[in-house]
Amino acid sequence: MSDLHVVPACHGRAVHLSKGQAIQIINTHGQQVVDTWCFNAHDMSEFMSMEHLHATLQGIFPAKFDGLTTNRRRPILIMEEDTSPGRHDTVIAACDVHRYAALGCTQYHNNCTDNLHAALAQIDRRATDCPAPLNLWMNIPVGPDGKITWGEPLSKPGDHVILRAMIDCIVVMSACPQDLIPINGAACKPTEVHYRLLD
């Protein structure tokens, strides 16, 4: 089994997966949301897209064995395993400086949008925009009236997902820095998560 790597609390990491490889993302402390993106390694204009995924899944919650669709409507990843209750958000944007300003921050606050771009820059990649992320473990129920609830994660320490690459791709993870609302658990304490590559 390959080495375990860390995504430090409030930061991001980008990883290249060859077609057929997989990444195991581990919710080490159990309550951490991980904003996740995936780009075609050979064409960054093709990426995992939540609005296209909704049409493919005919639903908003991806589950074990689902293909995760790009903006060209083909699966870029397969959710091969999910030990958690399977509540992952696909309707909420990555946090950003504007979100934290609206929550009252007057200083810079780490955020998932900047983490995406910083993580890509670390491996000499660039995305023109921040696509809607797959928010692993983020618990956003949608009511019959369309109203959403900002829930705490339903996951437990050590829960993990395995995402298998259908094409050569770049996976980006951000351990969400949100500490003003309890999206990363009631303690509002963002934590590290871990990942490893699997053949």
Added chain:
Amino acid sequence: MSDLHVVPACHGRAVHLSKGQAIQIINTHGQQVVDTWCFNAHDMSEFMSMEHLHATLQGIFPAKFDGLTTNRRRPILIMEEDTSPGRHDTVIAACDVHRYAALGCTQYHNNCTDNLHAALAQIDRRATDCPAPLNLWMNIPVGPDGKITWGEPLSKPGDHVILRAMIDCIVVMSACPQDLIPINGAACKPTEVHYRLLD
């Protein structure tokens, strides 16, 4: 009152709105979905974004008086009036060539993604990507299990919305060409819609 303009069935149109102006979009025949986008006229990289809207609204169905949020989390349009039952979709991608290929089309099929780019080109504008659209009158209920239903529109002939510009912006509308599933009504017959500018 200004002139009435047509968006021909299965085609798109782009319109410049100055700050404070509004556009009335009329579902002339009652069952037509209109994929709608809005871009900052001075910076096309800022646009109405459904995933940011969900966070602002704390819900997936925008209603009368709601601000429609950009990817910089400020309202670009206000939904000033809505005579329909207010069921507009915000979770499904614009249709595209890949969608129609998956539905069995072997020839080119008009689609909202290409309509966006063609309509912008007609006014010498360009978007790098196709943001998730506000699908006016598209009826996509989300169940408690997260499953979506492809419903028929709940609107009636002559229903309209009025969208007021909070900044100088470009509104793009596509009279959705979907004729393979009854998203534009049971007859699967896409129709024209109309619009006018209001001061």
